[in-house]
Amino acid sequence: xxxxxxxxxxxxxxxxxxxxxxxxxxxxxxxxxxxxxxxxxxxxxxxxxxxxxxxxxxxxxxxxxxxxxxxxxxxxxxxxxxxxxxxxxxxxxxxxxxxxxxxxxxxxxxxxxxxxxxxxxxxxxxxxxxxxxxxxxxxxxxxxxxxxxxxxxxxxxxxxxxxxxxxxxxxxxxxxxxxxxxxxxxxxxxxxxxxxxxxxxxxxxxxxxxxxxxxxxxxxxxxxxxxxxxxxxxxxxxxxxxxxxxxxxxxxxxxxxxxxxxxxxxxxxxxxxxxxxxxxxxxxxxxxxxxxxxxxxxxxxxxxxxxxxxxxxxxxxxxxxxxxxxxxxxxxxxxxxxxxxxxxxxxxxxxxxxxxxxxxxxxxxxxxxxxxxxxxxxxxxxxxxxxxxxxxxxxxxxxxxxxxxxxxxxxxxx
Amino acid sequence: xxxxxxxxxxxxxxxxxxxxxxxxxxxxxxxxxxxxxxxxxxxxxxxxxxxxxxxxxxxxxxxxxxxxxxxxxxxxxxxxxxxxxxxxxxxxxxxxxxxxxxxxxxxxxxxxxxxxxxxxxxxxxxxxxxxxxxxxxxxxxxxxxxxxxxxxxxxxxxxxxxxxxxxxxxxxxxxxxxxxxxxxxxxxxxxxxxxxxxxxxxxxxxxxxxxxxxxxxxxxxxxxxxxxxxxxxxxxxxxxxxxxxxxxxxxxxxxxxxxxxxxxxxxxxxxxxxxxxxxxxxxxxxxxxxxxxxxxxxxxxxxxxxxxxxxxxxxxxxxxxxxxxx
Ligand SMILES: Nc1ncnc2c1ncn2[C@@H]1O[C@H](COP(=O)(O)OP(=O)(O)OP(=O)(O)O)[C@@H](O)[C@H]1O
Ligand SMILES: [Mg+2]
Numbered sequence: 001x002x003x004x005x006x007x008x009x010x011x012x013x014x015x016x017x018x019x020x021x022x023x024x025x026x027x028x029x030x031x032x033x034x035x036x037x038x039x040x041x042x043x044x045x046x047x048x049x050x051x052x053x054x055x056x057x058x059x060x061x062x063x064x065x066x067x068x069x070x071x072x073x074x075x076x077x078x079x080x081x082x083x084x085x086x087x088x089x090x091x092x093x094x095x096x097x098x099x100x101x102x103x104x105x106x107x108x109x110x111x112x113x114x115x116x117x118x119x120x121x122x123x124x125x126x127x128x129x130x131x132x133x134x135x136x137x138x139x140x141x142x143x144x145x146x147x148x149x150x151x152x153x154x155x156x157x158x159x160x161x162x163x164x165x166x167x168x169x170x171x172x173x174x175x176x177x178x179x180x181x182x183x184x185x186x187x188x189x190x191x192x193x194x195x196x197x198x199x200x201x202x203x204x205x206x207x208x209x210x211x212x213x214x215x216x217x218x219x220x221x222x223x224x225x226x227x228x229x230x231x232x233x234x235x236x237x238x239x240x241x242x243x244x245x246x247x248x249x250x251x252x253x254x255x256x257x258x259x260x261x262x263x264x265x266x267x268x269x270x271x272x273x274x275x276x277x278x279x280x281x282x283x284x285x286x287x288x289x290x291x292x293x294x295x296x297x298x299x300x301x302x303x304x305x306x307x308x309x310x311x312x313x314x315x316x317x318x319x320x321x322x323x324x325x326x327x328x329x330x331x332x333x334x335x336x337x338x339x340x341x342x343x344x345x346x347x348x349x350x351x352x353x354x355x356x357x358x359x360x361x362x363x364x365x366x367x368x369x370x371x372x373x374x375x376x377x378x379x380x381x382x383x384x385x386x387x388x389x390x391x392x393x394x395x396x397x398x399x400x401x402x403x404x405x406x407x408x409x410x411x412x413x414x
Numbered sequence: 415x416x417x418x419x420x421x422x423x424x425x426x427x428x429x430x431x432x433x434x435x436x437x438x439x440x441x442x443x444x445x446x447x448x449x450x451x452x453x454x455x456x457x458x459x460x461x462x463x464x465x466x467x468x469x470x471x472x473x474x475x476x477x478x479x480x481x482x483x484x485x486x487x488x489x490x491x492x493x494x495x496x497x498x499x500x501x502x503x504x505x506x507x508x509x510x511x512x513x514x515x516x517x518x519x520x521x522x523x524x525x526x527x528x529x530x531x532x533x534x535x536x537x538x539x540x541x542x543x544x545x546x547x548x549x550x551x552x553x554x555x556x557x558x559x560x561x562x563x564x565x566x567x568x569x570x571x572x573x574x575x576x577x578x579x580x581x582x583x584x585x586x587x588x589x590x591x592x593x594x595x596x597x598x599x600x601x602x603x604x605x606x607x608x609x610x611x612x613x614x615x616x617x618x619x620x621x622x623x624x625x626x627x628x629x630x631x632x633x634x635x636x637x638x639x640x641x642x643x644x645x646x647x648x649x650x651x652x653x654x655x656x657x658x659x660x661x662x663x664x665x666x667x668x669x670x671x672x673x674x675x676x677x678x679x680x681x682x683x684x685x686x687x688x689x690x691x692x693x694x695x696x697x698x699x700x701x702x703x704x705x706x707x708x709x710x711x712x713x714x715x716x717x718x719x720x721x722x723x724x725x726x727x728x729x730x731x732x733x734x735x736x737x738x739x740x
Contacts, residue, residue, distance in 0.1 A: 006530045010516075010523075020519045253512030257575075260508040261531035262481040262500050 003263050007271035008278075015242055026239045029230035030290055033223055051082040052133045053102040057089035062111025077205065081137070095127045100206050100396030102137035161195065223295035227348035228377035231287040232370045233310060236341040239280045239316045240333075246272055246324040246408065247333050255412060264413040269405055273321050300380035308380060311390050312373045315397035319369070322400045327409035344368040369393060431490075432457050432614050433583055438487035440638075447473040449638035455583070455616065462611035462625030463618040465635040466725075466734060470513060471618035473638075475587045479508045482664055492582060504533050507581030507613075508667065511588050517561040521552050521571050523589055524560060525578055534577035541576055549576045550604065566597025579610065584608060586617035590624060602628045608737065622726045632726070635731050641733040648731045656695040658684070658728040659702060661709075663716035664690055669732050673712045686735035693731055 015022060054072070058065045060230035072083040091103040113120045125139050126134035141333070149151070179283045258268060288305065291297035299305045327333045345351055347361055348370025354362055363370040376389030420517065425621040434454040440448040447470045455461055465471050476482040478489060489496040496502055515524045522627055534542070547553040550570040555563070560571060575591055586605070590598045604630050609615050619625060626646060627631050634645035642652055661670075667687045674684055674694075681697030682705060696702060702721070722728050 003531055006527065010527045011518075013523075014516060014518055158642070253510050254516075256476070256479070256481045256512075257508065257510055257514035258531065259481050259505065260506070260510075261528075262503045262533060263531050264500070378515040 003265070004267040004271045004274070007263075007268060008275050011209065011242070011245065011271065011275045012279070015091055020045055020284075021241050022219060022238055025234045025241065026286060026290075029227075029234040029287065030294065032266065033227045033230050033291065033295065048332035051080055052102075052136060053094075053100040054081050054137055055094055055100045056083050056085050057088045057103060057105045058085060059108040060106045060110035063115075065106040065110055081140075082371050089310050091125070092106075095125070098127075098129060101130050101133040104137070105169050122249040156221065164297075174386045223291060224297040224381060225300070225353075225378070227287070227295065228293045228374050229299050229345075229348075229370060231284055231291075231352040232348075233282055233345040234287070235280050235313065235316055235343065236344060236369070238283050239276045239313070240320050240337045240341065242279050243272060243276045243320040243324055243331050244337075246321070248330050250411070251329055258413060265409050266405075268412070271320075271410045273401070273404070276317030276320060277310075277313050280316050281310050282314060284309040298381065299377070300383055303383060304380040305377070308376045308386050308389060311397070312369055312376075314367050315393045315400070316401035318397045318404060321372055321408060325404050332390075344370050347371070350373045420709065431455065432492060433616075434488075435478075436488045436490075437473060438474070438477060438485060438489065440470075440477060440485040446638050448477070451487070451635075451639055453633065453640065453643075454640065455614045457582070457614055458609055458612045459613040459631055460605060460629045461617075462629035462632045463635060464620075464622065464625055464632060464730065465514040465618070466620070469636045470638040472587055474586050475508070475616075475618065478506070478585055479510075500549065501533075505582045506603075507576040507579065507584040509573050509576035509584070509586040509589055511591065513572050515560060515568075515571060515575060518559055520557050520559055521547060521563075521574075522556040524571065525575060528575045530579040539578070541686060542580070546574045546578055551600065564597075565592040566600075569593050569597060573604060577604075581613065583614045583616075586588050586615070588620070590616055590619065590621065598624070602692055606725060621729065626726055634730055636734045642729070646726065650724050652729055652732075654725065655695070655734075656686070656697050656728075657680075657699060657724070658722040658731050659694040659696050659705075660720040660722065660731075661692045661694070661716055662690060662718040662720075663714060665709075665714040665716075667692070669712065669714060670709075677701075677705065677708075680704075685732055693735065695728075695732060716719050 030089075043331075046295065056069065056072070058069070069083070069085070072081050084094070088105065091100065094100040094105060103125040105125065108124070110120055117233060122141060124134075124138045126138060149360070185243065222376065251260075255268075259265065285306075288297075288299055288309070292299070302331070320337075324333065345368075347357075347364040348368030349357075349365055350370045354365060354374075357365070372389040372393050376386030376393075379386040379389070431454040433453070435451060435453045438448050438451040439446070449470075451470070451474060453461075461476070463471055473482060475484050478496065491502055492505060494502055495601065496506075500538065520529070522543060525546065526539060529539045529543060530536075544553065547556050550573065552567060552570060554573070555567070560568065563571065569589065569592075573586065576584060576586070584605075589601055593601075601660070602624060605615055605617060609630065617628075631643060631645060633651060634641045634649070642649055645654075667689045670687045670692050671684065674682065677684075680701055682701055683695040685693040685695055687693075694705070696705075699721070702719075706716065706719070722731075
């Protein structure tokens with residue numbers, strides 16, 4: 001163990017004394033991330049698109065229509081939509097002038113029909129002169145409708161109760177007292193999600209999110225999404241730079257000299273793999289810190305991210321230990337490792353986003369550390385635990401390790 | 415603690431040589447690199463192992479160093495089977511033919527790292543490293559990265575690394591290859607001193623001059639076995655008083671052999687005959703003109719003739735039929 005630590009310390013010191021390769025591999029991904037970010041973010045000053053102009057024609061003037069209005073008024077939605085309430089003729093005029101992207105018509109008796117569980121139709125009139133923005137509005141309304149009808153079906157008794165309350169004149173309705181009622185109902189919706197039609201609702205939710213993300217991606221979002229891919233690609237390069245020692249020392253006689261000392265081959269192999277792991281982990285941390293400072297990238301829970309980084313670095317060290325057990329000399333290592341790393345990076349999503357790839361490529365990507373790290377990092381950013389990524393990387397890393405150690409042992413003597 | 419055990423054993427029994435190699439045999443496929451090689455070495459002996467390319471010198475050192483496996487035969491070191499006890503490696507120092515150290519580190523850090531792989535206490539290690547740097551005349555530049563060193567300085571460092579843990583036996587594989595005379599002299603000097611301090615030393619070389627002045631014993635090996643061993647004087651006595659005559663020219667080996675077929679009685683011994691090059695051992699220099707006469711009469715073209723008086727080189731020629739060349 002003393003000798004293992006001695007080698008580990010010596011290796012780390014050596015590589016820090018000749019840091020050109022490592023520095024280069026640190027700078028390139030950061031520069032590339034910066035470049036990609038510049039190219040893909042809109043150049044407007046506040047980094048957001050102008051809100052979409054929507055005309056709301058409220059022929060119902062009831063509870064449900066106010067609900068829609070309220071939804072459009074929520075903080076997140078206000079950034080996306082600017083809603084003008086008007087009558088239908090005014091709405092059409094605005095669209096013709098290009099002052100609105102879509103018109104949403106809430107029919108008369110909408111609230112009452114909904115509460116009586118009758119089918120209702122919401123009308124979305126899209127401005128034919130525009131391409132993308134009206135679709136966003138339609139998508140949003142779709143989601144609202146699905147959620148509302150789902151909720152109403154699940155809360156039929158409550159709906160009927162509210163229907164009774166509404167028999168009085170609408171203006172006399174106590175809106176303030178209704179607020180908390182609706183809040184409670186909403187919580188029930190969430191709790192009872194599995195009794196609704198969960199698939200349909202979730203699907204629609206995701207769509208809205210995707211649409212929202214597209215419309216709202218800020219520069220820091222793009223950096224946050226691009227940086228993990230770059231980081232894992234250069235993690236591979238750097239760890240191989242460090243672990244190539246296994247081969248070069250076999251060639252230049254240092255391995256033989258080490259084995260003339262009381263050092264055990266196992267200690268040497270352990271030191272080399274631990275060295276690759278530690279260096280890899282450190283590299284990911286440095287890139288994360290850099291990304292945060294330079295690009296305001298965000299990573300989500302630090303604990304989850306550290307765990308993911310440690311497991312990914314472990315996989316990488318085990319992988320290159322195995323690869324270097326097979327390779328004969330430095331030339332071979334040079335010729336093989338770069339293409340392998342690039343292939344990992346292309347299929348694993350470091351170069352293009354996975355969704356932009358053909359299905360077959362996506363499937364191949366599942367065999368790369370890049371894909372699992374990128375997916376894992378995306379989950380961590382959303383505040384979720386990257387269980388699958390951790391499991392896959394740790395388990396396959398262990399398998400690689402168990403294959404590598406005996407092979408390296410065998411290759412340490414002639 | 416192993417060293418203590420050995421001292422104790424030493425004091426009460428004293429029944430073993432420091433190093434005892436018996437019937438060491440190693441083949442690479444069909445090639446026999448070591449062929450029932452046997453050798454013993456005492457404390458403080460400096461043995462020069464001479465042999466042409468491919469004689470098996472490096473193979474021998476590598477087996478002793480523990481980096482080559484699959485051999486037969488036995489090696490006992492300090493009374494123990496060398497390969498049964500990892501701690502014995504603490505008593506063994508190896509200086510490989512390759513310059514095996516880290517070029518990006520300085521001399522001091524290299525010594526501390528390589529020495530650290532042995533069981534030497536950290537404080538002692540630092541002191542010894544400073545001492546040994548002094549000894550190989552590198553202390554002035556111990557903080558410089560080794561990649562700035564000259565070939566000779568690197569060789570000296572390579573040697574120093576093998577000595578740091580004060581081994582009982584030091585093995586050096588061609589420690590003087592490819593360096594200038596000055597560096598060579600300093601390394602040979604070091605080897606001699608280390609021997610005088612009681613360390614057993616085996617070093618391999620191609621160069622006769624080196625062993626003549628450095629070794630207490632010389633072994634000549636070829637084709638995986640020792641052909642002769644002893645002190646300088648003992649070896650020279652082996653060839654007797656004969657001069658060695660090397661004849662160069664334009665002739666087929668067969669006609670040369672034929673021309674000198676019946677000369678044995680006259681104290682002429684044909685050591686080797688190749689096309690255009692033959693070697694004779696001649697007891698009486700008077701015989702040389704007669705021999706040449708025979709060759710001329712047979713119309714064998716001779717372009718050069720070298721007469722060598724008895725020396726280690728003639729011993730080597732006689733034993734191996736080959737010259738030593740770097
Ligand atoms: N790894 C190997 N595989 C196959 N043959 C080998 C190997 N190592 C050595 N040999 C062969 O074994 C024989 C002895 O080699 P060795 O290196 O011991 O010679 P040497 O005396 O050290 O020669 P030199 O003076 O050139 O260093 C040679 O014929 C060599 O070709
Ligand atoms: Mg050799």
